[in-house]
Amino acid sequence: MNAEPTIQTYINSLFPSFEPKLKEVLIENGSLKTFAANEMLMHTGQNMRSTILIVEGLVKLYRQGEDGNEFFMYYLQPGNACALSMICATKQETSEVMARAIEPTIGLMIPISLMDTLMKEYKTWYYFVLETYRSRFEELLTVIDNIAFKSMDERLAFYLEKKFSDLKTRSLSITHGEIANDLNSSREVISRLLKKMEQRREVILHRNYIEYLK
Amino acid sequence: MNAEPTIQTYINSLFPSFEPKLKEVLIENGSLKTFAANEMLMHTGQNMRSTILIVEGLVKLYRQGEDGNEFFMYYLQPGNACALSMICATKQETSEVMARAIEPTIGLMIPISLMDTLMKEYKTWYYFVLETYRSRFEELLTVIDNIAFKSMDERLAFYLEKKFSDLKTRSLSITHGEIANDLNSSREVISRLLKKMEQRREVILHRNYIEYLK
């Protein structure tokens, strides 16, 4: 992580599986785009013009309900691609999902016009795309499992566990209200459940942040 | 629908978008496999050896919870491919999803060893695969929307509407218990909600089947 990494350094460190010629093509045709924290990368109804590979930052994907409430799905981190930008890009369809940068984020933008050729010419790209689909698919299945079969306290536990491990930290700066939002619940409920977790010595609660004890 | 349709006739009628050479390759390398009603096409933990294109019958995809209860996701009909068999096939991964024939079903089995070539050589195949992913992805998003944001009566209404339109029928032979299973609810709840729908003249209830009035 230099002061000013180039496309080349990003690709080499984050996408080592790409074959050399593919890397060249991406370096030639891709462009870096920065997103401020809280900026939308993608929103409902938008038409995609590029596929996005995340090279820096953190992106939150969520579903928006009719009445405006959100429902967290998963994060994209450096090295991930946005499966939806791939699908929607190739199909010229609009997406029903919101993607918002929650940290300052840099995306490597690949013009959709390139997709066909990349798929056809570069096996490592094709595998990468498939793997992207597969892992996002699995992620959605896990989401479904959770909301279909689990109760709120289990979902909260799962949410925290995933969050702590995704972000590789022991103390998370987040409010109860934000968690409630992500789980489509209400602050009071989350507060009460967190309190129980604290009593079970699984977390320690502070104002604006939570410590994880497992 | 002849007495004994061949691979060729299936492909021509169900996959008209495929380019001629692709059709030839599929005819040469694919094989038809029949599944009895209630037979599993795919179950949790299984390793895939082929990609499956459905050419006859009806397949139900569902998620299995730890405690054994099911959760309906979507149907596959003739002309559809199993997105999971594609993903898992290429990645040699196991799947967390169950696929069960609910009518006598015929699948056109494409050996996974062919996938790379097909993707590379035949644009119409590549588009077909992407479209398969995209539509299943959308389907999962809809499922998430429903369980995350909707109440049971809305979900039931949605379920019936989809079922009637998917199966192109006005009277559905299904028990309340089966519906409850699909929605991961309980028979009594479904019975009560159905009764309300009947009072609103949206359905007529009979023993073992339901008439739809919209």
Add this chain to the structure above:
DNA sequence: CGATAACGGTGACTTAGGTCACTCTGATGA
């Protein structure tokens, strides 16, 4: 510094939906 707003805690209440227990009815089959 004082006002204000965000965050979090808590009790009281409501409600959707799950569970239990029992009944009735139509179908099946010995």
Add this chain to the structure above:
DNA sequence: TCATCAGAGTGACCTAAGTCACCGTTATCG
């Protein structure tokens, strides 16, 4: 033809979780 059983209806009850109202604490900013 009678016994059995699956499907369905229904009342009573329970519980998780959402909602409301209110309060205390901490951080921030004019």
